[in-house]
Amino acid sequence: MENSQNSLLTLENLDKHFDISGGLLDQLAFEGLRLTRKRTIVRAVNGVSLDILPGETLSVVGESGCGKSTLARTIMGLYAPENGAVYYRGARIDRLTARQMLPFRRKMQMIFQDPYASLNPRKTVKAILREPVRFHNRTLTNGQVLERVEAVMEQVGVDPKWADRHPHEFSGGQRQRISIARALMVDPEFIVADEPVSALDVSIQAQILNLMMQAQAERGLTYLFITHDLSVVQHISTRVAVMYLGHLCEVAPAADLFASPFHPYTQALLSAIPKLGARTSNHVKLKGEVPTPIDLPDGCIFHPRCIYAKAVCRKMVPKFREIEPGRRAACFFAGKVGISWLPAQGGLKNL
């Protein structure tokens, strides 16, 4: 990996599989005349290697079911990976006990998609925000904790005088501010935001994105931003990682990726973004449907849907290799196919 020495987080060949075969009786079946046992395994994340650099916003994009949320949860230690390793500032964190993990939990926080589901409805905002601080700094006095609660509420734009209210008394946008405040309470270095603005209206979405960018500038945060909204990605990301069926297709600096995507899947994804004011829709049409992560295709996982697929794509798995400095893609023909259709993109607002 190019930057593993100074990266904040390093993922090495990460695999996360889920066994969904059920009980023993569900697994048994007759094949011919013999009783066989068959397991069904969802391969949600496969061989993902990635560096996250301090202070950057790395966005992971992909369609539903591509494993982006699973990847985030595996990084956070909520799932144990089958293979591979996660390093935080050089220290391996994927095989730690809950107690050993504690100091890292303080540094890594998470913001979820649905601010209705992620805040405890029976607690006041004050109690919600106090809990993580109390848990991680047992020496602080009540006064100090309260001071911190008020300071962070102020920062995220929720009036501290509402600290005694419950989550249901706030709007969706306000609740998302409170979730962000909760993540900021312990002064983290790294925040995983899993679709933090997808449930919000456009005008509220802009408010929350501004808040997140502002918090990053003030505190030097590193974000792993999970989303399917590509216009949001283009706006906030330093680098972008594109996922398809649990594999990384392409990783590149955001500006480069949006200007000239290398992988055919990235090209199709970008061309499908509805652009304001563009009358014609000349998006790349993919063949067929997303296969299930249970039976992954042989060869390049994207070949059944790729319009450029050649014989080699069906037989061999393309390496996730460097195409240009800082840009990697998993395609035999990366950068050599399908560039011509792409219009010069100066932002999505092509008026």
Added chain:
Amino acid sequence: MSHLLEVKNLNVKFALRFGELTAIDGVSFTLDKGEKLGLVGESGAGKSVTGFAIINLISKPGYIADGQVLFDGQQLTTLDEDALRRIRGDRISMIFQDPMMTLNPVLTVGAQMIETLKAHQRLTNRQAREIALETLQKVRIPSPEKRLNQYPHEFSGGMRQRIVIAIALITNPALIIADEPTTALDVTIQAEIMDLLQALCASEKMGLILITHDLGVVSQVTEKIAVMYAGKIVESGPTVDIITTPRHPYTQGLINALPGSRQPGETLSQIPGMMPTLTDIPPGCAFHPRCNFKTLVCEMEVPLLMSRFDRARSVACHIKDN
């Protein structure tokens, strides 16, 4: 020339214990054959209620308090249930956001399509099946003979939404009301479904009302836009004009709040505050507490939706030169 659909001064109210709420307040618009209209706005603006009100599907405690819905010259708001039932799903079809909720999970797709057909036309099962097959081909579902006998759970999200569209199309409706038809789908699928709807509108001369919060989708598909805020249309006109030169401060705010309207990394322009709930709509212009250009008159008088700049465009705002 008479319009396919003419909505005049539509008012929808909800009678609740503590009083009445006005969900839709004086909404008017027209739609011609083959025309595509986008109803845009944030959640709670009244877009979906408008869609339901057109086919008189407002259930208690809601009711249509005032106004007319003229469909092909027929007044729908006063029609009895029997007559309405013959129009709904036949001449006017509706497509909803979540295809898993609209399809019956215990009936095959074919049974649901044939059911719709036979509810409106006198056909034998064999004839109905033929038409169902044709419609599945029309929405480009591969191997329709096999698919007809499958259940909704055997389809992917995008395929399910195609089935829903096929059921909506099967009676050759003159008007389709699509309420957030692609919001639950991925962008690549969304692009396909939108292509499909557009092609069908062109070939079958259907009118389309596309209800969505996504300005990008609307700008690619529709010819006209009506922007709604707190139950009222605040701006309407040709899509291209509204996207390029929005006149109402709310429309301007919405377009400027899109991440694509700024250079990457810059602070996005945001509309302060949030949409008022129906229980406390502010007096005067409902948008004035969030508006950067408000004057005294905005706090007192409700601005009327008036034709401005040119005949096709209307704006409901007191500020004259926005």
